[in-house]
């Protein structure tokens with residue numbers, strides 16, 4: 074592996090929105106990855122989230138399994154998931170915990186699962202606060218992404234209904250350090266692209282994340298897996314598949330994976346996904362007669378459901394969540 078690539082750093086607090094949008098456009102075309110600084114998410118809150126995450130994953134397996142993933146919320150155990158169905162790996166050597174959209178006080182359906190308060194009293198509050206702060210940063214970033222694509226329409230994703238009721242998921246991840254490498258390939262997370270619009274990722278600083286950057290000018294660099302190192306105080310942001318569809322592959326949903334670091338690792342990913350009824354359809358500025366849309370329009374909820382079915386063998390979502398209204 075060559076020395077680590079330095080991805081662009083986008084300052085979310087910059088008052089020069091147009092220049093920021095141009096930088097985002099360049100980063101998304103070239104890499105599909107960038108760092109996000111000055112994002113407004115409290116650093117102490119992130120440390121708290123990582124500490125609460127550690128407490129949860131340290132519980133006995135039996136306790137964790139009481140919260141096993143239902144409706145795509147809750148615990149997924151070690152080797153439960155294989156993000157690259159084409160690989161021969163026995164499953165990814167990670168465990169995780171999903172938290173979906175937060176319930177509003179009058180909602181009848183409560184889908185998120187929470188560890189018992191007598192075991193982890195401040196857990197739910199910490200995760201809900203973090204979810205809200207990430208959603209706020211994600212929405213700000215999304216309006217800059219819209220600006221980077223359409224220039225005069227910062228609320229594009231709001232106008233197409235993507236932000237009516239976003240279906241974002243927060244995912245806590247734990248990669249144990251003592252995984253015994255079998256003869257089969259073992260990955261912390263096997264090669265995959267994310268399904269949604271944008272992913273904001275925070276790590277505890279332990280290395281492992283790699284991305285497969287495809288160089289448009291193949292004479293310059295071969296395609297290669299590159300380390301994506303942790304940058305203190307910044308989120309790693311990557312483009313997801315729905316954004317790739319929206320932009321007709323102008324913005325890249327780059328393959329990435331997590332290699333076992335021989336050391337325990339914690340990370341938190343926030344998948345900013347559109348309202349399930351939003352139709353993901355090529356943005357007019359991203360196609361022309363010579364470059365027609367590559368994908369047919371698709372309902373976001375249907376797309377997500379299919380991707381989860383491939384990853385887990387079933388989507389884990391019932392008709393209540395995914396029904397078309």
Ligand SMILES: O=C(O)CCC(=O)C(=O)O
Nearest residue numbers: 246262267282331340342
């Ligand atoms: O843990 C990481 O660094 C990456 C996790 C990831 O790519 C994912 O959960 O989609």
Ligand SMILES: [Fe+2]
Nearest residue numbers: 265266267329
């Ligand atoms: Fe990912």
